[in-house]
Amino acid sequence: MSELQYFEDLEVGRSWEPGTVEVTEEEILEFARRYDPQPFHVDSEAARRNFDGLIASGWHTAAMCMRPLAESVLHEVAIVAAMGVDDLRWHEPVGPGDRLTVGVSVAEKDRWNDERGLVTFALEATNEDGDLVHSRKDLVVVERRQADE
Template identity: 70%
Template sequence: MPATYYYEDLAVGDEWDAGTVSITEEELLEFAERYDPQAFHVDEAAAERHFGGLITSGWHTAAACMRPLVESVLSDVAVVAAAGVDDLRWREPVRPGDALTIEVAVVEKTPWNDDRGQVSFQLTATNGDGDVVHDRTDLVVVERRDDTDT
């Protein structure tokens, strides 16, 4: 299936509601035990002392937000590769049972050559209270149309 959006089709200010992702305690513990076994992610007592209960690893939060980004936005874009992530932040703790709403916007475009350009997608995740819990800028290399000199 051909991409819907090429570099030229995307504009700064384009926005998407990428949906939601829920964090379960089981997934939180599994991820933390495997990749980020800090006490406040895997030990209820330690987490209680510092955060009032278990919190999700920021890396888990970032990874969990990737799927809605891909399914709701990037799957329709002529993506070549990722060039990196800027301004990655974890603003508030994410807890078991939280459902995160993911919003995405194009915030910058940089042409590279006749074949590709970089599109910066700002991702913002909010919890059920409307608090921003995670945000970042994904730097995505996107194909340019073959038939354009833009």
């Protein structure tokens, strides 16, 4: 693990490519059956009416992208809490066999209070063809190295 990064250490424009995610039919079905049982997520025949076949729930896509973000970026940041997500989008369907590459950058920084700052992390995920499939902005409260006195 690298040295813990504080609010002051995170510069706007800094970027990471935290990893890739392999999408499997089994995981698509498991997630959808439990959390988003719409026909195009749980039934290949129904999915073929509007798509090339079974597609992942957008919520599943967002969750799959969270793991590399958490393990490779947020794990090294002095996080207090998440405040929400802005501009959440699913640009293209994600299906079995897709390989998603996650990219993250610091989009904005604002002082929160004397002890903390608000950092907006912009996340984009592309598939193996380079098509943007998912994007969002995660708003995260981060500790400041030293509180203002």
